[in-house]
Amino acid sequence: MDAAQEAHNREAFRQAVVNTLERRLFYVPSFKIYRGVAGLYDYGPPGCAVKSNVLAFWRQHFVLEENMLEVDCPCVTPEIVLKASGHVDKFTDLMVKDEKTGTCYRADHLLKDYCKDKLEKDPNLSAEKAAELRHVLAVLDDLSAEELGAKIKSYGITAPDTKNSLSDPYPFNLMFQTSIGPSGLSPGYMRPETAQGIFVNFKDLYYYNGNKLPFAAAQIGQAFRNEISPRQGLLRVREFTLAEIEHFVDPDDKSHPKFSEVASLEFLMFPREDQVSGRAARRIPIGEAVTQGIVNNETLGYFIGRVYLFLTELGIDKDRLRFRQHLANEMAHYAADCWDAEIECSYGWIECVGIADRSAYDLRAHTDKSGVPLVAHEKYPEPKEVEKLVIAPVKKELGLAFKGNQRMVVEALEAMGEEEAMEMKATLETKGTSIGKRYARTDELGVPFAITVDSTSSVTVRERDSKQQIRVNVDEVASVVKEVTDGVSTWADVLWRYPTHSS
């Protein structure tokens, strides 16, 4: 089968799938009765069901299993935020205009289509010319406005619809612009990604995490990109739901405590060097990829592994899934290293997930612009904070409590081994102020039942509103809590059934 026939078959297959999906309202072009708007689609009932299941699984797999901090920020974003992040200046594509009708095209798309078309369909193409066109395709993302313009001129590329001549390429910002408030003086944009909402909240999230690294924050929400020429169905659209994670890590220690859980996963990887030297993607265990330095560090490797699990559990065919490292020239303005999960479909290998090491690009940018330092503090290499058990009896309090036996108690405490002391500490804390503080904290959050593990066989269940506590077997606790939260029993019912436990 030659390339043209193959392309034809792919197109026929795609059309059959698209027709079915549209007929069954998985998705339809938006505002169809008004002849639609390119790049905007509606999900119908089965599409909504799929989307809602995928998002629920995403939240379960990433946010809940990894204890990430979820945030939910507005789409409307003031200019200053996106000026700081670089989007106002750099989030652009090069555009050309039909000089007579004003119709706009993406300059690189026109050049790409021209080269592919020539290579596929021109039987008289010289070997030399073919090599040149292939080279253009390879460096397409690298071309400046001037270089793109020169190629378009020298190949005589015209507007596809009218054959009119084209303007020189110029940058077009892909953000939807708007104005916030009634004065008309506060420019804003619809966010092109959800990540900036996480970065500007870094300080609060870091505090929420007890001023400790690493931690991850996640956000699910709409993103908006005013594409010059939307195409490829749902693949390049002007509005879409993004699910993003930003994992903040000590730049000097990118190890990950759970890396061993994914290290043996083996899947198709396509490192930068292999792409440049023309090799094919190959199966590499992610643990080996990190050891060999193909993937820079454990944290990056861990998330590549987790994304692999997420996608294959969703049902993506392992043989049509690969992780491709970005070439130096294709990385976004903020990225230090980037791996895309690509899925092979009728359009070829398509990026579906991007896993980028953005370094501290964004935090630094917002620190500079806002004057608010978005930094994490760790004193190292020396002195280092180490958790260490020190038994330091407070003699005055022990004297009040134990009177004549004080000395004996102090001596016993000082003689205790670390393990024994930890056990006693745990016991005391279930009764002491420390646990009280914890209860106060969860009360404030609205957690209705707090469970404290007393021993390997029993736990204390505490109800928020009454502050009453009962002691329950470990085996029974899940069903007791479920019973009460489902409304099958009341707290009074279980209170009657189990021994109460005073704190």
Added chain:
Amino acid sequence: MDAAQEAHNREAFRQAVVNTLERRLFYVPSFKIYRGVAGLYDYGPPGCAVKSNVLAFWRQHFVLEENMLEVDCPCVTPEIVLKASGHVDKFTDLMVKDEKTGTCYRADHLLKDYCKDKLEKDPNLSAEKAAELRHVLAVLDDLSAEELGAKIKSYGITAPDTKNSLSDPYPFNLMFQTSIGPSGLSPGYMRPETAQGIFVNFKDLYYYNGNKLPFAAAQIGQAFRNEISPRQGLLRVREFTLAEIEHFVDPDDKSHPKFSEVASLEFLMFPREDQVSGRAARRIPIGEAVTQGIVNNETLGYFIGRVYLFLTELGIDKDRLRFRQHLANEMAHYAADCWDAEIECSYGWIECVGIADRSAYDLRAHTDKSGVPLVAHEKYPEPKEVEKLVIAPVKKELGLAFKGNQRMVVEALEAMGEEEAMEMKATLETKGTSIGKRYARTDELGVPFAITVDSTSSVTVRERDSKQQIRVNVDEVASVVKEVTDGVSTWADVLWRYPTHSS
């Protein structure tokens, strides 16, 4: 306790709650490091958890339990859609500007604040003047731009921050405007409500529902309103998540088959007449409210009941919840009747859910603008479509199947009672083409297991990919399907355990 003291206490209580919520990152002002933007808020981790639980419960309570058709449309909306819906021309508030600084205010807010302040704090207010101010408050929503302007002038109201004089009131459109595509020639707006996405899809959804009324469509998504002066914390913000339902019903038959399930619910209602005549809200069973014509019809009543159940199951105090009917002057431009679920909080009684009979306003508007008829067909009053069992043996086919026994079979069929015939029909359909077509339809949707009820004790389970069927006891079917979908067993495992069943 006098009014001023009460207001002070309410404010102190609110501040304490707000401080806790912000400190625990339930929500925080967005873009805080850039000093924020009025009316935009972020949800932090506990806020996201609450929001996600509420939305999941909403989807369960309304969409899934009522078999609604869920859709998911873009926020970016072309002008023509919102021109047709009336939002471009009528979705406005009256605004005044500080004549020196240009700061904008909502005209009705300034007048309202002035009247309330005078009534609460001016000890020298004459009875006559007080009555006048109370009248102004009552008709506030009714005042034209000219009337508002005249009041502001005659009371000498100035800009709150500077005491500068104010401009005349003029309408300000509350939609965020943008431009779609690179040409700059296609104006668009961020949707102010999600309902329009449902209306423009009416034709497809009606078809999806088998061209039958009634049906309901639902959407959860972001909505955007460029408020002139956002206030009251999360209550009047510039971007928020809306969950909307549009229920399409025969205008001549607004009965609801499940109305009896809610009819005995009794809760605080505040009909229009009671408001006008100065009576208080009172407890009325919703069934009675419909019978007495206080609520116009069963469908409206049914949804009021369902909203009541939704809110109280979420934990809203029954005594702080009432359903208030809109006065004629306060209804939105599209509404024929409207009931708000209002919750009493520190700001007074606040609208939380609006339940409006929009008549066919929107469908008619989009039909006119687009030229695509958004209508449902039902022939009535006569002839009417009635499902009736008619036994009509196809003699030719029976002859081929039963040869010499044909006549006996035909006679037996014709002699069958209705019940007996229905039973036979059900049995045949599990084997006939009708069930086959249904399988084809669910196969296309991707439903992995189809269950057909064979009798009161056993069902057929059919696996999509293999098309194999097994017969399973009713008691066991749920656990069998769960086993396979959870991956505990494979289809091959259960195929081995249960008798196969050929269709």
